[in-house]
Amino acid sequence: MSATTVGVEYRDQVRAFIAANAPAGQWYDGVRVPRDTGTERAVRNWYASLFDAGYMGGSWPVEYGGSTDHRPEYDAVVMEEIVRARAPRPIDQVMLAAHLIVTFGTASQKRRHLPRIRSGQDIWCQLLSEPGVGSDLARLSTKAIRQEDGTFRVDGQKVWTTDGQWSQMGVLLARTDPQAAKPHAGLTMFVVDMSTPGIDVRPIREMMGSDEFCEVYFDGAVLPADSVLGEVNQGWSVANSGLASERAYVGANTVMLELLFDDLVELARCVELSDGPGIGDPVVRTELADFKARVTAVQHIAQDAVAKVSAGTDTPTDGMIAKLLYTELNVALCRYAMTLANAGRLTEAGHVVHRRWQQAFLWSRALTISGGSSEIVHNVLATQLLGLPRSW
Ligand SMILES: Cc1cc2nc3c(=O)[nH]c(=O)nc-3n(C[C@H](O)[C@H](O)[C@H](O)COP(=O)(O)OP(=O)(O)OC[C@H]3O[C@@H](n4cnc5c(N)ncnc54)[C@H](O)[C@@H]3O)c2cc1C
Structure with missing residues (x-):
């Protein structure tokens, strides 16, 4: 059954929920970052309400609020109706971060991160593109070098980071094995606390007059050993899954x-x-x-x-x-x-x-x-x- 054939009743229910709960104001093309703290609070509450009502996170494990009778087409209907209402969409934390944590995360990563995504406490960003690489992502040069104590020291620069300026967390793809035979073989995905010392987030002013993207600099930022998402040097398949x-x-x-x-x-x-x-x-x-x-x-x-x-x-x-x-x-x-x-x-x-x-x-x-x-x-x-x- 496709999103188009999911019961009209379900779609109507979603529409009514959005009409009653989405933050006021219209979110036009390209406007993704809240402009003030009041709007930010409203957006976080809105995301939390979507999870509370069961319209987001239905595919997650039941112990984290997922549902046993969830169907993937429900997610598609919810996203369609959010777009139709021009309401804000929880893009990175649902499509990328939550998907990766549910699929590749350890039990402790799930315990730590999924509830905070549900409650709207944590906004996530994707730290993938760099000034020298975008389409050819496997050639990225940000390094995460393992230290003797098992932590990783990160140095490099990311760019075009959507939501970087209001994210608490990020998923970072970095090079852990510079000697790997193929570029994509030496990459690892990490979960990153954006308040880690050595991380500097700088918004980019765009031609539309807003700051929707950021540059993110890593200067000796130290990530704990348990911040690896999936396996070390297997980050390419993690990124592709996301x-x-x-x-x-x-x-x-x-x-x-x-x-x-x-x-x-x-x-x-x-x-x-x-x-x-x-x-x-x-x-x-x-x-x-x-x-x-x-x-x-x-x-x-x-x-x-x-x-x-x-x-x-x-x-x-x-x-x-x-x-x-x-x-x-x-x-x-x-x-x-x-x-x-x-x-x-x-x-x-x-x-x-x-x-x-x-x-x-x-x-x-x-x-x-x-x-x-x-x-x-x-x-x-x-x-x-x-x-x-x-x-x-
Ligand atoms: C709206 C938006 C949101 C984004 N959000 C994020 C984010 O949150 N996190 C993040 O990490 N990145 C983000 N990005 C960056 C995005 O992933 C890159 O812009 C994209 O991968 C392209 O890379 P690039 O900008 O380096 O362009 P390049 O790869 O340098 O490409 C430049 C031009 O050359 C063309 N080109 C490149 N290679 C070839 C080829 N082999 N054959 C033919 N043509 C080619 C491309 O099509 C393009 O037109 C975002 C970008 C946009 C537009």
Whole structure:
């Protein structure tokens, strides 16, 4: 059963819960970090309420609040409805950190970290990319060298760390064996307390005017021996498992296309062209119809991928195809919206819609980079799906 066929009743229940409990205000594209302490408290409480109500963490072990009759498609529905409501999403701590701790964590790591994720006390970040490596992550150079007492000394720099400035914890991929025969063979995943001395988090100001990412410097930070997640030098498979777990949520992302399409229709109503509102123009109407068809097609492809993930019958390229189509269509929608907005005069209401589009436009490229850039996805599809030779 896919997310689309989970009972309407369950979806309605989730919608009602979100309407009653999500923090006020709309969270637009690219806005992920709370701007003040009041908002931060509200977001943490919101995350905790999702766990308390059983809408998050259902797949966790029962002793940590999971449910025996949990179905993966429930998670997909919850994420879809959070996106539809433009409410904040607990992305890294649910998709990556919690997944890794449940899958690879020791009993003591589960005891220590899962309850604090449930209660909203700990926000997590991913410490993977570096100034010199992103797509080619296996070549990362941050070192974690084991000391005589079993601890690890970490030196290096991470970048593009989403949520770094308000995270208590992070998952760090670092090189523990610089002599390993292959780059990915000498990597280890760690859980990191972000308040450890020797860790310096510096927010990055972006073109959208906000600080959504951080640089994170490690200068002799010492991590305890029991901070290894999984096995030493097996970090590559741990990291891949975490990134793959995001596949189940690609359907939720395509809900954003629906919202954008609605905004496009709204914009067309608010643009005065030389012969009347854009919505009455035959060329604009043709574009709208075309976008509607493309949004619907991508949603079907994404739902199919999510259904396969739920049934355990997916291949690694299913989610990638959906991700590629969704992110590139997102860019196309944003580009067209900006062209349309500039083709005429905006009504007063149109300025509000236009501001949303400007935000969405600036953010749209980011989605074609995170979680595997479009070029890398093309490469993977060419080699893994079509069996073509590598070109790099
Ligand atoms: C919204 C967002 C959130 C992010 N959050 C995090 C986070 O929380 N933690 C974290 O660690 N990182 C995060 N990142 C970073 C992200 O993982 C990297 O940006 C991504 O892996 C690409 O790496 P890069 O930026 O170094 O680009 P590069 O790998 O240097 O790529 C630059 C360009 O070259 C292209 N390219 C690279 N290799 C090839 C090739 N072999 N063939 C063809 N083209 C190629 C790429 O497609 C891209 O267009 C985030 C990024 C974004 C956009």
